[in-house]
Amino acid sequence: MERFKRLISILMIVSFTNVLFIQHAAATLISTEQVARAVAAEQGRSGHARLADVLARADVQQELVRLGVSAEDAQLRIAALTDDEAALLAQQIESAPAGSGVLGAILLVFFVLLLTDILGFTKVFPFTRSVR
DSSP states (O other): OHHHHHHHHHHHHHHHHHHHTOOOOOOOOOOHHHHHHHHHHHHHSOHHHHHHHHHTSHHHHHHHHHHTOOHHHHHHHHHHSOHHHHHHHHHHHHHSOTTHHHHHHHHHHHHHHHHHHHHTSOOOOTTOOOOO
16 A cells, blocks of 8 residues: 555646646737848848749759759859849749649540540559440
8 A cells, every 4th residue: 555655646646746837829910011021021032032032942953953054054144134034033933833734644544545545545443435
């Protein structure tokens, strides 16, 4: 019985000690004005600065090297753009959907295989019936 009381006492001490270490997170509302200021600050950056940020990413530099363009050449071309051209290009990069070309390619392959299944040249999908 004494051991049981001691075990309970130790468990109570540990549990009360853990309560002291619990941290609370505080969430506050963000006003529309704060969001508008943050968006205006982001849009206020020049197109050249936004393009330089994109060009500084490691994955972008690897892709440029894979395509045969050095980072220095890309920086020179960005510097040669006018402010309007740089802003337009930065806006197009930021609004472009990620991986949209991949989805189109997958859909193309699916429809080609579906058509060849229907015509009887292949049998890839079990839910199709051949015309032949």
